[in-house]
Amino acid sequence: MQNLKALSYRLRQNVVEIIMAGRAGHIGGDMSVMEILVALYFHAMNISPENRDDPNRDMFVMSKGHCVEALYAVLAEKGFFPIEKVIGEYSRFASPFIGHPNNKLPGIEMNSGSLGHGLPVAIGMALAQRMDGRSSRTYVVMGDGELAEGSVWEGAMSATQYRLDNLCAVVDRNRLQISGSTEEVMHQDSVEARFAAFGWGVLSVDGNDVDALCAAFDAAKRTSGKPTLIVANTTKGKGSAVMENKADWHHHVPSMEEYGQIMADLKAREAALSRQAEVPGGCGERGARE
């Protein structure tokens, strides 16, 4: 049994180590998306190194591919590869641990990096699962800045045309992109209403709350006749005041001083969450797939 809330803060520390060692990475989005990935990989999805070639596994597409450091930390924790290998090789010459997901690595299904690709690809996967009569599901994580890509809306249409209730999309709604506030760059304020208008089932939750996310993924599984969009309202740079809600931390390698403060903040938060009494049966303590 695992405490997923505390785990999210331990994995954030691994992300910081990856970024410090590789001198690169999208730290702000890595921190906002962490609970989403933890809830997916440690609660919602049927995926592990043992079943990674099983045609009945759940499928995952990281459409906001630039936040690959968070995905590396989660996949390493799942046992797909050692975290030491990621920290040692990330962004190095000819390493497979590059700045976007690539499917040369175990656990990564599709190459991504250019935004707006993941949703249509996930729709194809969900269609295939249904054609083959499988009960497995497909998940895709997008950024909120990414929603300005037209291809997202092509996919939003076809997912409801085909009533893909085995498809669950998540928007990491951290409200910041590289140039500043998403609302100033290209407004997304009515994202829930927009997807609902396309016919999606929409849930809006605290995206840095593992319990809320696990409950939303469970609700998506119970939804029939339409795909589900989970708007995960998050904080960019979540975990330390040094980087929270700061657009210029979209990609930023911390100074040694910042590094010290961030790691201290993350460790303190992890320790506090580890000590916290969990609600029996609560998702944060449940860990394993139902």
Add this chain to the structure above:
Amino acid sequence: MNTITNRQIICEVLMERAKADRDIVVLCSDSRGSASLAPFAKAFPEQFVEVGIAEQDLVGISAGLAKMGKKVYAASPASFLSTRSYEQVKVDCAYSGTNVKLIGISGGVSYGALGMSHHSAQDIAAMAAIPGMRVYLPSDRFQTRRLFEALLADEKPAYIRTGRNAVEDTYSQASCPFEMDRATVVCEGTDALIVACGEMVRPAKDAAALLKAEGISAAVLDMYCVKPLDAEGLLSCAAGKRLVATVEEHSPFGGLGSMVAQVIGANDPKRVVNLSLPDAPVVTGTSKEVFDYYGLNAEGIARAVRQKL
């Protein structure tokens, strides 16, 4: 005169195979009529996906299906498929390595009178520049059948361009020599070599006949596999010739002519003349009128060979 289009043959082959192979999936972007795939959609509704007028979605969904083991055939006008969804082809098909066969229908100037928006004179260059993407332009209905039978047996992405109109046969039911990724020698010759692809193969064959009547011996090579270009077959046919002429329904840049010149220049330098569409908005009309205007017909090809030899 042949009235059966290459696209009809594609539908025929896919329908034959789809009965036994439930993993064959066809996708269209409101293009099932133009692609002659309506019979497939009707006969195999469970193996057909309509995405509407959305080419990025078309290719993304295709890649997702292929990732799950489906053998995917996505058909859309070549003009849109090769540019509107270019990045999906690059990232979701070629980079991710998914078994998606992209069928560019109504290629080149098939939609002659509709103007430049509907012409695809850049598709060979665009697709060939993507690492891992193969480019095929079958010449007639017999070769189209052989090519699709071969493509059904492999698991790599490819782009196939086909025209809208029926084209005169180059081969026959009885004789259609075909080896995957090896160019086909249409006729032998000693003075010049004409290398053509797609709808230009038959005019090239006719040009060789015209030249023969005036004492010029020209070989014709059908380079349906523009990428991977059959360099070995090309060099073997070009050996001893004084001139190599290329003919293609494409821009002068980055297509068959560029690729042939690259191989000839590096290995067996000699004069290479490239016949193609111009680097300009193409004149509008039926595709035959367009070909005649730019000399992409038997007389025009023969004239170019005669002049440059």
